[in-house]
Amino acid sequence: MKPAFPASDIIEKLEGAHFKPAFGKIPVEKRERILRTAAKQFARLGFSSANINVIAKKAGISIGSMYNYFESKEALFLTLNDLSYHLIESILAAIDFEEGDLFDKFERLLRAVQVYARLYPEFNQIYQELTSEGLSHLSSQLSGKLETVTAQYYRTLLREARDEGVIAPDVDEFTAAFCMDNILVMLQYAYSSEYYSERMKIFAGEDALENDEKMIEGIMRFIRRALTKAE
Numbered sequence: 001m002k003p004a005f006p007a008s009d010i011i012e013k014l015e016g017a018h019f020k021p022a023f024g025k026i027p028v029e030k031r032e033r034i035l036r037t038a039a040k041q042f043a044r045l046g047f048s049s050a051n052i053n054v055i056a057k058k059a060g061i062s063i064g065s066m067y068n069y070f071e072s073k074e075a076l077f078l079t080l081n082d083l084s085y086h087l088i089e090s091i092l093a094a095i096d097f098e099e100g101d102l103f104d105k106f107e108r109l110l111r112a113v114q115v116y117a118r119l120y121p122e123f124n125q126i127y128q129e130l131t132s133e134g135l136s137h138l139s140s141q142l143s144g145k146l147e148t149v150t151a152q153y154y155r156t157l158l159r160e161a162r163d164e165g166v167i168a169p170d171v172d173e174f175t176a177a178f179c180m181d182n183i184l185v186m187l188q189y190a191y192s193s194e195y196y197s198e199r200m201k202i203f204a205g206e207d208a209l210e211n212d213e214k215m216i217e218g219i220m221r222f223i224r225r226a227l228t229k230a231e
Contacts, residue, residue, distance in 0.1 A: 005036050017078075034061065037058045040122060047134075081127070095109065106223060110220070113187050113188050114187070124192035147181075169229070
């Protein structure tokens, strides 16, 4: 599957938390070209090795223009992470979270992750880079709002499921939310990182990457047995 890039309407949602006002005033097509080029460079080379001068040249703009749009390479990198947040937000908004129980909703999330990770591998690679210890000075500048919203959503779902008797009464929603999210993160990495792809094959079998239904069924079987009361 060929890597995609967020649609222009998502790019237009970006606010100037990390870029200068001039960037928000240029045509969206030009913004997309700059961000697309930067995403490829950061994903391929990592933050430290990516060069903002090279990004500007490949995007067809002068280095002077680049610094008119972004204070630094860090600001450009953080803008891409903001774009990633809006992209994930739009994907989540398209999922039906009204129908079904906790397990139905979690399965929909798993399927969405399979699609997202394959369509946007560069954004997954950039997120992995951000979570490294070497970039802790950048991650501290992010609000962590996606993780916070996700954690709260999981905990609410788990509490409701516990109150309705769908899951065992002794399930701790905080620990369970942490475990469920880690399954999603590892699945996301497996479809966009060579290392995690090989890791997935070791643990889940050589056909794990090609057999999506096998992974969905196996994970859901595990989650159901982990959270429901033993008969």
